[in-house]
Structure formats: structure tokens, C-alpha cells
Amino acid sequence: MQTGCKYGEKSDLQGDLAERISVSILSRIQEHHDVDDDAFRQIIAEIISSETYSMKMTLAEKRALAASIFNAMRRLDILQPLMDDPDITEIMVNGPANIFYEKEGRLYPSRLAFKDAASLEGIITNFFSRANRPLNESSPIADLRLPDGSRANAVLPPVAPDGPIFTIRKFTGIRPDIRTMISQGFLSEDAAAYLSQAVRSKKTIFLCGGTGSGKTTFLNTLSSFIPAEERVVTIEDSAELSLQGLKNLVRLEARLPGPDGQGEITIGQLIRTALRMRPNRIIVGEVRGSEAADMLHALHTGHPGSLCTGHANSCPEMLTRLAAMVLAGSGLPYEAVIRQISMGVDIVVHIARSAQGKRLIDEIVEVGPLEKNNFTTIPIFVYMEGTGLVQQRKPIS
Numbered sequence: 001m002q003t004g005c006k007y008g009e010k011s012d013l014q015g016d017l018a019e020r021i022s023v024s025i026l027s028r029i030q031e032h033h034d035v036d037d038d039a040f041r042q043i044i045a046e047i048i049s050s051e052t053y054s055m056k057m058t059l060a061e062k063r064a065l066a067a068s069i070f071n072a073m074r075r076l077d078i079l080q081p082l083m084d085d086p087d088i089t090e091i092m093v094n095g096p097a098n099i100f101y102e103k104e105g106r107l108y109p110s111r112l113a114f115k116d117a118a119s120l121e122g123i124i125t126n127f128f129s130r131a132n133r134p135l136n137e138s139s140p141i142a143d144l145r146l147p148d149g150s151r152a153n154a155v156l157p158p159v160a161p162d163g164p165i166f167t168i169r170k171f172t173g174i175r176p177d178i179r180t181m182i183s184q185g186f187l188s189e190d191a192a193a194y195l196s197q198a199v200r201s202k203k204t205i206f207l208c209g210g211t212g213s214g215k216t217t218f219l220n221t222l223s224s225f226i227p228a229e230e231r232v233v234t235i236e237d238s239a240e241l242s243l244q245g246l247k248n249l250v251r252l253e254a255r256l257p258g259p260d261g262q263g264e265i266t267i268g269q270l271i272r273t274a275l276r277m278r279p280n281r282i283i284v285g286e287v288r289g290s291e292a293a294d295m296l297h298a299l300h301t302g303h304p305g306s307l308c309t310g311h312a313n314s315c316p317e318m319l320t321r322l323a324a325m326v327l328a329g330s331g332l333p334y335e336a337v338i339r340q341i342s343m344g345v346d347i348v349v350h351i352a353r354s355a356q357g358k359r360l361i362d363e364i365v366e367v368g369p370l371e372k373n374n375f376t377t378i379p380i381f382v383y384m385e386g387t388g389l390v391q392q393r394k395p396i397s
Contacts, residue, residue, distance in 0.1 A: 018069055021047050025073065037074060044069055077123045078112050079168075089170050090212065095163030096120045102212075105357025117163040124154050124166050143256075145238040146171075169212065171240070178221055186214070187361045188389040191381045194364070198347055199225040202281070202305030208318040209351035214359040215309040216240050216285065218351060222307055226281065233274040235267060236285030243283070250277060267291035268329065271298055281305045290329025292322055296337075299344035315348040315365045319375045335373055342370050348377065361389055 024047045029035050035043070044066050052062060071080040082091050082101055090102035096114035100107050114120040128135040128142055135142040140156040149171030156164050176184075178192050187195075198205060199222050207215045223243040226232060231248040234241050239253045252274065257264035267284065268291035274282050275298060282298050284291075286309045299306060312318035319341060326337045350363040362383035368376035379392045 017051065018065065018072070021051055021065075021069055022073060024051070025069070037070075040074060041066070041070060072123070076127060077119075078114065079123075082110070082112075083168070083170065091166075091168045091170070093120065093164070093166040095160075095165070098162075105353065105359065107357075117157075120166070121156060121164045124156070124164050127152070128154060143238070145240075149240055149242075151238060151240070176217070176221060177224065181218070181221060185358070185360060185388065186218075188381070188391075190391050191361065191364060191389050194380065194395060195222060195347075195349070196225045199223075199305070199307070200227065203346040204299055204304055204306045204344060205308075205347045205349060206318055206322070206345055207307070207309045207349050207351060208312040208315065210311065210313070210353070213351040213353055215351055218349075218361075219283070219285075219307050219309055220244065223283070226305075230280035231278060232281045232283060233277055233279040234283045234285065235270045235274060237267065238285075241283070241285055250274075250279070268294045271295055274298070275301065275303070279303060281307075284308045286310060287322070287325065289325055292325035293329030293332075296326055296340055296344055300340060304344075312350070315350050315363050316375060316377055318348050318350070319345070319367065319377070323375075338370060338373060338375060342367055342375060347380075352383075364389075366395065 021044070025040075025043055028043055028047070029040070048062055048066055048069075057065075071077050076083060079091060079093070079099075082088050088101050088103050092100040092102075092107075094100070096117050096119065099110040099112045101110055102108075114123070125135050128144055131144050133142050133144050135154055135156065137156070137158075140159045142154050144152040144154075146152060146168075151169045151171075153167045154164065178196065181187055182189050182192055195205070205222070207219055209215050220242050221244075223232075223241075224245055226243070226246060228245050228247065230246070231250070232243065232246050233250045233252065234243065235252045235254075237254050239251055241251070243249060252270045254267050254270060255263060255265040267287075267289070271282065271284065271291060271294040280303075282295075282303050283306055284295055287295055288310065295306070295308065310318055310321065312321050322341055322345070323334070323337050326332070326341065327334060330337070332340075345367050348365050348367065349361055351359060352362045353359055360383060361381070363379065364381040365377040365379050368378045370376065380395055381389045381391050383389050
């Protein structure tokens with residue numbers, strides 16, 4: 001098993017010299033606040049050339065030093081090579097000397113380490129400040145969506161007593177089609193045909209699973225079966241969906257409150273706004289709170305065929321959690337809530353990870369009629385070890 005990586009390790013030569021050069025760079029640009037990356041690299045090169053004129057450094061060493069300084073001042077310092085590796089899908093920093101990364105579905109420890117907690121905190125806060133996201137002692141938790149679609153989360157002390165916590169889930173840019181997912185064993189051919197027909201027939205589908213299980217990726221794949229002439233509105237906390245083949249597409253993204261506590265735009269508000277946009281379908285990237293009541297209302301006002309994701313450990317648990325979220329956002333009695341869910345949600349799909357880190361669908365159910373005020377689910381496909389996703393019965397809907 002791989003136990004680490006050599007990304008970003010600094011030689012002794014880069015220590016004090018890098019700090020001296022960094023001070024010179026800051027002095028050079030202190031009167032210029034809009035230096036772009038190309039100009040910044042040029043300044044680094046000029047100062048390195050001047051500072052190392054009498055030193056015996058090879059061109060390769062100078063280039064490595066320039067890259068290290070650029071990454072430290074404009075990127076993520078020693079983490080940047082992990083960001084640049086297309087095979088790494090997640091980076092987890094649990095303090096200055098406890099760094100992990102995910103590759104091909106498995107976690108590995110890295111030999112990388114920051115000098116101390118203050119250095120790590122400086123890199124993180126600088127990273128968030130460039131995106132105008134406050135991250136400090138009074139606001140020690142922050143989320144950020146990067147321009148490439150990757151997501152970052154940071155937690156600072158004292159909320160994180162062992163040092164700053166920094167997590168990046170990278171957007172790989174890969175949008176696998178359904179044939180690729182079948183060949184990878186994510187789902188069977190019969191299950192793919194069933195779900196693609198369900199999308200075309202405007203069945204409402206909930207995709208559930210744990211964090212990083214592949215819910216958003218699969219939602220993107222299923223979107224390719226939405227008829228191209230339909231008008232679709234997507235609603236997300238952070239815009240990650242990349243729906244395929246849709247020309248009449250409206251994307252809405254929630255907004256956090258500003259430093260003054262004003263300006264928040266919630267998922268629930270966006271769902272209500274979407275109803276005025278004449279959508280054929282409303283797609284909610286993730287339902288996680290009281291906005292579920294607005295989502296359920298949309299399903300019962302002529303907007304079936306939604307695709308949504310949520311966190312749950314099984315299909316029945318997703319329905320139970322959905323009921324709890326709707327109850328939190330509405331004044332309806334429990335009996336009315338579960339009745340509306342059983343009528344509004346057609347199919348639930350659970351996505352899991354195997355012990356080897358492989359992502360796969362392990363259950364597809366249809367939502368049956370209520371029995372004594374309890375949800376019923378009808379298993380259509382169930383994953384069996386060594387066999388794969390096996391059809392249990394013919395669809396009833």
C-alpha cells in the first residue's frame with residue numbers, strides 16, 4: 001500500500017532564501033494591488049535572478065524555487081502539487097503535520113507538513129480572503145467554491161483545537177456517461193435502462209448516500225436523459241451541477257449572509273422563485289433542511305420529474321429524514337407530510353462505497369403506498385456481493 005507522497009518537499013536551499021525573496025517581492029508589489037499571476041511570476045523570476053546571482057544554482061533549482069514561492073504566495077503552498085494531480089480527488093489537512101489525500105477511492109497519508117500551525121492558518125486565511133470569504137477568529141468556519149468547481153472547507157482554532165482543518169474536494173472535470181458507469185460496475189445495464197426511462201417519464205428520483213459517494217456525479221449523468229426541449233431550473237448551495245444537453249437551463253445558487261449578517265438567499269427562497277420561472281423540472285442539488293417543504297410543494301404543483309440528492313444510509317432512511325426535514329419547514333401534521341412524500345417521490349437510489357473504496361449503487365427502490373402511517377419501499381434492484389446489482393422484481397410504476 002502506498003503510504004505517502006513526495007509532493008512539494010522543500011530542500012534546505014529553499015528555506016531562508018525563499019523567505020528573503022518573499023520579503024523582496026512584497027516590497028516590490030506593495031503599491032500595486034492588482035498584479036496578475038503572469039506579472040507576479042515575472043517579478044519572482046527577476047528577484048530570484050538578482051538574489052542568486054553569485055550562488056551556484058542550476059536552472060532547474062531556480063525554477064523549483066520560483067514555483068515554491070509562487071505556490072506559497074498565490075496558491076496553496078506545499079498542497080498545490082496535490083491540487084495539480086488529476087488522480088487525486090480529495091485533500092484533507094488535519095493540522096500542520098497530519099495531511100491525507102484520496103486517490104482512486106482510497107485514502108493515503110502524505111509526508112507533507114507545514115512548518116507550524118501559524119503557517120498553515122496563514123495559507124488558509126489568505127486563500128479565503130482572495131475569494132472575499134471571511135475566515136477569522138470571529139468567523140472560524142467557512143466554505144468556498146473554487147472557479148473550477150472544487151469545494152473547500154476550513155475550520156480554525158479554537159473550534160479546531162488541534163490546529164486548522166482544511167478540506168478540498170476537487171472537481172475532476174470528468175462527467176462519465178452511463179455506458180462508462182456500467183463498464184466500471186457502478187450500476188448494471190438493466191438498472192441503467194430502468195433509471196433512464198424513469199427520467200424520461202418524469203419520475204421524481206432521490207439519490208442518497210454518504211459524503212463523497214458520487215451522488216452529484218450520477219445526477220449529472222442522469223440529466224442527460226432529460227428531453228432537450230424541457231426548461232430546467234437547478235438550485236444548489238454551491239453550483240456544482242453540470243447538466244448535459246439542455247439549452248433551456250437556469251442555474252440558481254444560494255448565498256450566505258455577508259459580514260453584517262444581511263443578504264442571505266436560501267434554498268427555500270430559490271425554490272419559491274423557481275416556481276415563477278415556468279420550469280418543466282426543478283432540480284435541487286441537495287436537500288438538507290427545512291427547504292424540503294418547499295421542494296415537496298413544488299412536486300405537487302405540476303413540477304414532477306425532479307432529481308434531488310440527500311444524505312442517508314439507506315433508501316428507507318432517506319424517506320424518514322425527508323419527512324423530518326419537511327416537518328421542520330412546514331406546519332403540516334406528520335400524517336399529511338408522509339402522505340405527500342409517498343405521492344411526490346417515486347424512486348429512491350442509494351449509492352455506497354465498497355470496502356475497497358469503489359462507488360456503486362447498492363439499492364434502487366420504488367416508494368409504495370403507506371401502511372399504517374409508515375413508508376413502504378419496493379426493492380427493484382439490490383446489490384449482491386460477487387454478483388452486482390440484481391433485479392428483484394419488475395417495476396410497478
